[in-house]
Amino acid sequence: MSEGGEERPVVYVGLDGEAGLLALGLPELVQLCLVAPWWRDAPGRTPEELQVVADEYREDLPDFARRRDRAARALGIDLDELPSEATVLARLVERSRGPVAAACLVVGYEGDPLDPLFNTACP
Numbered sequence: 001m002s003e004g005g006e007e008r009p010v011v012y013v014g015l016d017g018e019a020g021l022l023a024l025g026l027p028e029l030v031q032l033c034l035v036a037p038w039w040r041d042a043p044g045r046t047p048e049e050l051q052v053v054a055d056e057y058r059e060d061l062p063d064f065a066r067r068r069d070r071a072a073r074a075l076g077i078d079l080d081e082l083p084s085e086a087t088v089l090a091r092l093v094e095r096s097r098g099p100v101a102a103a104c105l106v107v108g109y110e111g112d113p114l115d116p117l118f119n120t121a122c123p
Contacts, residue, residue, distance in 0.1 A: 009104045013114065018043070019106035020117030021095045028091070030075065034068050035088045042089055043117045054085060093118050 007024040022039075023029040032039055038057040042050055058064050072079055083091075095101060096118040106114045 009100055011104050011106060012040075012117065013106055014040075014117075017108065017114050018117055019114040021098075021101040021104045022092065023095065024100065030077070031083055032088050032092060034072055034077070035082055036085050037064075037068075039089070039092060042092065047086075050089065 006027075009021055010023040010026070010029045011019060012022045013019040023032055036042070036054070038053055041053045045053065061067070069079055072082060096116060101116075108114050
């Protein structure tokens with residue numbers, strides 16, 4: 001793998017004209033998808049609203065924890081090393097506001113930048 005290969009930016013581009021940095025490297029992306037697979041519903045929501053989204057996801061998929069654990073084991077990931085939902089969501093917001101995110105700006109076909117996943121003006 002070339003220099004910096006472990007922490008290459010992973011960018012999401014949505015059909016609704018939004019884009020943003022999700023993770024630095026595949027391991028970070030896999031953690032996000034395992035811990036908070038509903039992350040696409042996170043932008044613009046308060047922590048309380050996110051909890052409702054997470055609860056609804058688990059209600060729709062009652063065996064979510066079993067599936068997550070099975071997928072993690074299949075990928076050789078130690079379950080005790082998986083971060084919490086709060087940690088992966090905080091990291092997602094942090095990534096969207098950091099210097100790497102600025103370097104990963106996605107420009108649409110008309111030449112304008114796509115909307116950020118998170119409002120970068122908010123603290």
